[in-house]
Amino acid sequence: MRTHRGISLTYGLLETLGQSIVIGDFDKDGFPTEAELCAKFGASRTVAREAVKMLTAKGLLSARPRQGTKVEPITQWNLLDPDVTRWLMERQYSNKIYREFTEVRLAIEPVAAALAAQRANKADIRAIRDGLNGMRDEAADHDAALLADIDFHVAILKASGNPFFLQLRALINTALRISIGLTNKISGHTASIPAHEAVLIAIENGDAVGAEKAMRAILLESLELLASFNPETTH
Amino acid sequence: MRTHRGISLTYGLLETLGQSIVIGDFDKDGFPTEAELCAKFGASRTVAREAVKMLTAKGLLSARPRQGTKVEPITQWNLLDPDVTRWLMERQYSNKIYREFTEVRLAIEPVAAALAAQRANKADIRAIRDGLNGMRDEAADHDAALLADIDFHVAILKASGNPFFLQLRALINTALRISIGLTNKISGHTASIPAHEAVLIAIENGDAVGAEKAMRAILLESLELLASFNPETTH
DNA sequence: CGAGCTATTTTATCTTACAAATTTGTGTAT
DNA sequence: ATACACAAATTTGTAAGATAAAATAGCTCG
Numbered sequence: 001m002r003t004h005r006g007i008s009l010t011y012g013l014l015e016t017l018g019q020s021i022v023i024g025d026f027d028k029d030g031f032p033t034e035a036e037l038c039a040k041f042g043a044s045r046t047v048a049r050e051a052v053k054m055l056t057a058k059g060l061l062s063a064r065p066r067q068g069t070k071v072e073p074i075t076q077w078n079l080l081d082p083d084v085t086r087w088l089m090e091r092q093y094s095n096k097i098y099r100e101f102t103e104v105r106l107a108i109e110p111v112a113a114a115l116a117a118q119r120a121n122k123a124d125i126r127a128i129r130d131g132l133n134g135m136r137d138e139a140a141d142h143d144a145a146l147l148a149d150i151d152f153h154v155a156i157l158k159a160s161g162n163p164f165f166l167q168l169r170a171l172i173n174t175a176l177r178i179s180i181g182l183t184n185k186i187s188g189h190t191a192s193i194p195a196h197e198a199v200l201i202a203i204e205n206g207d208a209v210g211a212e213k214a215m216r217a218i219l220l221e222s223l224e225l226l227a228s229f230n231p232e233t234t235h
Numbered sequence: 236m237r238t239h240r241g242i243s244l245t246y247g248l249l250e251t252l253g254q255s256i257v258i259g260d261f262d263k264d265g266f267p268t269e270a271e272l273c274a275k276f277g278a279s280r281t282v283a284r285e286a287v288k289m290l291t292a293k294g295l296l297s298a299r300p301r302q303g304t305k306v307e308p309i310t311q312w313n314l315l316d317p318d319v320t321r322w323l324m325e326r327q328y329s330n331k332i333y334r335e336f337t338e339v340r341l342a343i344e345p346v347a348a349a350l351a352a353q354r355a356n357k358a359d360i361r362a363i364r365d366g367l368n369g370m371r372d373e374a375a376d377h378d379a380a381l382l383a384d385i386d387f388h389v390a391i392l393k394a395s396g397n398p399f400f401l402q403l404r405a406l407i408n409t410a411l412r413i414s415i416g417l418t419n420k421i422s423g424h425t426a427s428i429p430a431h432e433a434v435l436i437a438i439e440n441g442d443a444v445g446a447e448k449a450m451r452a453i454l455l456e457s458l459e460l461l462a463s464f465n466p467e468t469t470h
Numbered sequence: 471c472g473a474g475c476t477a478t479t480t481t482a483t484c485t486t487a488c489a490a491a492t493t494t495g496t497g498t499a500t
Numbered sequence: 501a502t503a504c505a506c507a508a509a510t511t512t513g514t515a516a517g518a519t520a521a522a523a524t525a526g527c528t529c530g
Contacts, residue, residue, distance in 0.1 A: 008490095008512095008513065008514090009513080009514070010288070010513075010514085033479090033480065033481090034480075034481065035480085043514090044514055044515045044516070045515080045516075045517095046513080046514055046515065046516085047513085047514065047515085049285065049481090049482090050284065050285060050288045050513095053245070053285045053288050053289050053292075054288050054289060054291070054292035055292075056289070057288075057289035057290075057292035057293055057318075058292055058293075059317075063480090063481060063482095064480085064481070064522075064523075065479085065480055065481040065482065065521065065522040065523060066478085066479055066480050066481070066521095066522060066523040066524055067479095067480075067481085067522090067523065067524080068479090068480060068481080069480090069481080074398060075398065075401065078313070078315070078316055078317070078402070079398060079399050079402050080313070080315045080399065080402050081313055081316065082294075082313070083292075100397050100398065100399055101399075103346070103350065103395075103397050103399075103400075104397070104399045104400070106346065107342050107343050107345075107346035107347075107400075108342050108343070111338070111341065111342035112342075115338065160338075162335050162338050162339070163309065163310065163314060163335065164314050164315065164335055164336075164338075164339045164406075165338075165339070165342075166310065167313070167314050167315050171399075243481095243482065243483090243521095244482080244483070245482075245483085268510090268511065268512090269511070269512065270511085278483095279483060279484045279485075280484080280485080281482080281483055281484065281485090282482085282483065282484085284512090284513090285482095298511090298512065298513090299491080299492080299511085299512070300490065300491040300492065300510085300511055300512040300513065301490090301491055301492040301493060301509090301510055301511050301512070302491090302492070302493080302510095302511075302512085303510090303511060303512080304511090304512080
């Protein structure tokens with residue numbers, strides 16, 4: 001097996017196996033044994049073992065002598081691991097996963113905005129404003145506007161001063177790409193600038209309650225917009 | 236090196252290195268090279284490499300040929316990984332980390348309780364009630380009461396029906412152990428049964444708003460109790 | 471039937487060798 | 501002296517073979 005796109009064999013196999021596990025490819029026949037893995041993917045034992053070890057570290061696999069390697073139930077997966085989140089995104093879209101993402105965002109982001117209102121320094125606020133300005137300036141270019149939107153939300157997580165909140169950036173990234181991807185299909189709608197601006201202003205004013213409410217409004221609006229496109233998305 | 240407590244060499248080294256990294260042991264001299272690791276811990280290259288690969292999967296390390304293996308900045312760590320959370324707990328207690336844990340709980344648990352009020356089935360409610368009863372019955376035994384308290388909170392995460400919320404069980408586990416450990420030092424105080432009961436009742440009644448408020452009250456109460464013991468905990 | 475021993479399967483560990491990537495140094499030409 | 505090209509050295513990446521350990525299944529003997 002040759003390296004793929006400059007990625008090492010181990011990381012290539014990690015990606016392949018991670019995606020396959022998340023899709024459910026091994027649900028029928030169980031996960032291959034070490035020897036089978038090597039044969040199936042043309043990998044050396046070293047590569048196969050190290051990929052399996054990384055997947056084990058992310059909670060997707062467990063291995064024991066004689067018993068073999070098996071896929072863990074989803075309750076054991078580190079769903080907030082950036083790789084796992086991405087693999088979940090790369091498999092076919094489902095209303096269920098989008099709703100779950102949004103529920104997490106509705107829990108975290110308003111609280112993060114409230115904390116940001118209390119703690120943001122000048123650099124934090126500049127980063128948030130840069131995101132907002134990017135959304136405005138790139139309104140014509142959907143991809144660029146999406147990136148600016150992501151920057152806006154991540155900047156607020158950062159400004160919360162709580163590193164655990166920042167852990168959700170991969171999830172937000174994923175959720176926004178899904179959301180924007182779908183809403184663009186409808187009408188080329190771009191996220192509401194005034195709603196985002198309200199969050200920024202509240203944070204600048206140190207208005208924690210206002211920032212929390214404004215952020216919640218953004219997420220609910222996005223959820224409703226999606227529901228209008230795809231009614232069963234609501235629940 | 237011999238196996239330790241039935242744990243494999245690789246997992247033993249994973250623990251040792253994970254704790255050392257989180258403590259900051261390698262901040263001065265940088266992370267050892269593969270050969271140095273083997274020498275330092277008496278491990279084979281296989282064991283050393285697989286432990287490093289798992290730490291890489293958790294975002295704590297990165298490795299490149301010729302450049303060596305290095306500790307990533309904390310912004311790259313998978314802080315919500317159960318192992319990482321535990322290593323953070325095992326290092327010396329700090330008000331900062333406890334506050335951060337509680338902020339995350341304040342974001343997630345009230346929302347989880349609200350969702351649980353909408354979605355909990357009979358088994359979910361039974362599990363929550365079992366936790367509450369356990370807290371009552373074991374009031375004399377602080378360790379048993381702590382475990383019941385944890386069960387109560389985790390059962391609500393589960394009842395939310397959102398698997399991402401359940402990911403925080405390791406963090407809640409950790410936070411509760413810290414919290415109870417400290418409050419016990421004060422006065423042998425046990426978590427407020429009526430406050431917990433209020434959450435259960437709201438969930439049983441399908442009262443999402445009530446469940447959310449009651450859960451938030453529990454967390455704020457615990458935070459205040461701790462602040463009264465340790466004033467600088469508040470901020 | 472049951473306890474304990476044996477065989478078997480699969481992962482865990484160790485060792486050695488070589489490949490690849492990247493930095494550092496070195497030399498040569500201009 | 502500078503800039504480019506090339507060689508050397510260092511560290512991780514990959515491969516392969518052998519042995520150890522763990523856990524299951526089956527078998528033997530009482």
